[in-house]
Amino acid sequence: MHNFTTFTCTTMASDPAVRQLLRTTAVHMAIECEYLMRSILAVSGLHLARHRPQKKTLYLQRAMHHHQVASSAAIDLLTDLRVDECERLHLFSMLTVYYAMGFPINDVDLDLGTSLIPHWLRLLHGMEPILHMLNPKEYRGVLTPLFDFGRSRMQPFLKTTPPRDPTLLADTQSLIHRTCANPDLIPIYDDIIEQLRRMLGLILVPPHGAMGVANGSPASGVATGGLAWTKIEAWDILIWQWTQGKNFLPLLEAACPPQEAVVIFAYCLLVLRKLENQWWVEGWADHLMSKTWALLDEEHRHWVGWATEEMGWIPPR
Secondary structure (H helix, E strand, O other), X not given: OHHHHHOHHHHOOOOHHHHHHHHHHHHHXXXXXXXXXXXXXXXHHHHHHHHOHHHHHHHHHHHHHHHHHHHHHHHHHHHOOOHHHHHHHHHHHHHHHHHHHHOOOOHHHHOOOOOOOOHHHHHHHHOHHHHHHHOOOOOOOOOHXXXXXXXXXXXXXXXXXXXXXXXXXXXXXXXXXXXXXXXXXXXXXXXXXXXXXXXXXXXXEOOOOOOOEEOOEEOOOOOOOOOEXXXXXXXXXXHHHHHHOOOOHHHHHOOOOOHHHHHHHHHHHHHHHHHHHOOOOOOHHHHHHHHHHHHOOHHHHHHHHHHHHHXXXXXXX
């Protein structure tokens, strides 16, 4: 617990009010809620396992035990939601996402036969019934700093905010329009590309004007080298995928997802790469790019060349 309140909570958000909520309010709530207490200890255990390799096995075992006991207790409550339990369940669900992301990638994750969508992304969508009951727009309570922070970070992704560079991914979008065999998917692709364009506009600064991608290369006359990252919150990718991916992500659940959808997902991994300064995100971009690459045919692998270059990811021979 000392590790969580002193160190772990500072890695989960940069906002001082959210850090204080995790450091104090969440712990006070956990004193009277075993599954929440165990969830806190599970995340803290993973953090310790990452930074104390000589005791990694011990901390992982303890983290797994706390998580399993917490999940068993919370499942019944999640299937029969009550208003008076939603605040604790929301914190539990949030901590479970951190746990799922921070747990070492294992053989099951590496299996190319499993879904491209990682478990923690599914968990995000599983939080919706709790949020519906809490109604964040009208909510005023102990979780207010959490919802205020989320609203402030969502603003750049709203359609009322124009993207910094409307040409980002324009050539890839054009290729998708020309080759997509199912016209019903075009609006879904256009929507997620527009949202991705906003996100990449926040983190990629072109050295000479606008940038797009065609066959894995930047737009005419623009070099990829020298792109600079600007600040982005770890929560941004979570909020973005949560709010904008509802129609797009199910396409990736198929055994053979559409090639165009896989290409777009590859560019989403640029954002995930930026977040790997956080211990609980480390390794996911490379892992998911490996699975993405395996799903792409030779033609569409050329479409993601810019993404792999910016990530510094080397395709297998």
